[in-house]
Amino acid sequence: YLQDLTMGLVDMIGFRNDSISKYFYESSDGERFDRTQTMCHLNEYARYEYYHGYFRLVCEGAVVTLILLQIILDVRDIQRIGRKKWFDIYVVRDVMHNQLQYAFPAKLSYKISYFLVLAVVPMRLLCNQSDVFLVIDNALSNISVILTTVHFLYFCRAIKFIGPFVLMIYTIIATDIIRFLLIYSIFLIGFSQSFYIIFTSCQRENDILKAAGNTIGREFDNIMQSPVDALIRTFIMTIGEFMVLYRELAACPVDLMRTIGKGVFVMFELCVSILQFNLLIAMMTRTYETIFLTRKEWKRQWAQVILMLELSLSPRERLTALLSYSRPTGTNKQARSFVVSKKLDTRNLEEFDKEKEQEKQDTLKEEKRLLARRKKIESEASGRPMTTMFKFY
Structure with missing residues (x-):
């Protein structure tokens, strides 16, 4: 319905x-x-089943209420710690490269989704004014769902098993993908407009032949009616779907344009589909290996998430938590430290940690052996009698 x-x-x-x-x-x-x-069918809750009608109404109201509550909490945090400090939590300036780095991109996307969801409310109320408001309503809802789903990556950063991979995704998107798209867009625009001119020439000749009644073989179908269609069709061709374009290119009634089109097609496959995509894979592999070598990266991500969550607490609540998990160091009660007493289980350590632990144990054994040897030498030099155990058979 x-x-x-x-x-x-x-x-x-x-x-x-x-x-x-x-x-x-x-x-x-x-x-x-x-x-x-x-x-305005989205506003007519009574016309559908309960799960499409009133149940959806309750869920939509709960979402808007919780978003307003979250915005109030964020405003309270900004007033408590200051706007500049609150903004510096999400955006960190890289002094070496003099550029901004987003420390929590998933959290930023989640904050943006607040305002997109709230913008849906006036669009829903103005639905009977124009068709545009329904289209905007759908677009805002789709974008909000995507940005909200990405927020799960924020909580995955502190997990040892997948934390480094989340950082890899951030780094690859922020560096490798952007550099690749800058180069790829140049080739995409150039080759797409070249295909557009070729298909336009073929369409013009095909119309002339149809008007004269001289159609021979399969009729040519222009799949690039506009420059935008050519851009989209060329992009689709880069991900492997090139048979439709080549089939229509082979049906072009102009021999010269058909030959030129095949040449452009071969150049595009070599320069984009083979060369640039393999270059992208190589860049992403290098980024993956670089981050994988930092074995303790997940701990740093864990610490960042903890610091981020602590900012939502008031200073009194943070002090109470500090006193509960820390102990005084020495006679100065103001100096406190976090003490961890844990027995190492070598079965759960990584290979690198196992090697370090084995080296530590070997060093300790060697020190004990040298100490026993030194005591033996000192005992012999002092002339004290040595106690020896013999076996008699």
């Missing part, structure tokens, strides 16, 4: 009936749809 209500708007085939005061949309099979019901 929901699909029937939105079909007229999705098809974008509508007309105005001047004999009545409503707008109607007409689908491809001639069925009419009420304009108001088509655009």
Whole structure:
């Protein structure tokens, strides 16, 4: 039923009936749809089943209420610690390269989703004014879902098993993917417009042959009607779907343009599909190996998450927690430290940690052996009798 209500708007085939005061949309099979019901079907909770109607209403109200509560808590944190310090938590300046680095990109995306969800409310209320508000409503909802889902990566950073991989994703997107897209966009724009000119020439010749009635073989179908279509079609071709373009290129009625098109196609496959994508794989592999070598990276991520969570507490609450997990150091009660007493289990250590532990044990054995030898030498030099145990057979 929901699909029937939105079909007229999705098809974008509508007309105005001047004999009545409503707008109607007409689908491809001639069925009419009420304009108001088509655009404002999300506000009609009583017309659907409970899980599509009132249950959705309760969930939407809970989401908006919790977002407002979260914004109030963030405002309280900003007032307590200051706007500059609160902003520096998320954005850290790299002094060496003089650029900004986002310490918590997943958290930033989650904060942005607050305002996108709140922007959906006026769009939903203005749905009967224009079709544009329904489109904006859907777009904001889709973006909010994506940004909210990314927030799970924030909690995964402190896990030893997947924490380094989350950092790898951040680093690859921020460095390798951006550099690759800058180079790839140059080739994509150039080759796509070249294909657009070739297909336009083929379409012009095909129209002339059709008008003269001289169609021979399979009819040519122009799959690049505009420069934007050419850009999208060329991008699709880079991920492996090139048979449609090559089939239509082979059906071009102009021999010269068909030859030029095949040459451009071969150059594009060599320069983009083979060379640049393998270059991207090599860059991502280098980033992966660099981060993988830092075995203790997950601990640093864990510490960052803890510091981030501590900022949501008041100074009194943080002091109470500090007194509970720390102990005084020496006679100065103000100097406190975190004491950990843990027996190492070699079965759960990494290979590197096992080697370090084995080296420590070997060093201790060697020190004990040298100490026993030194005592023996000192005893012999002093002339004291040595106690010897003999076996008699």
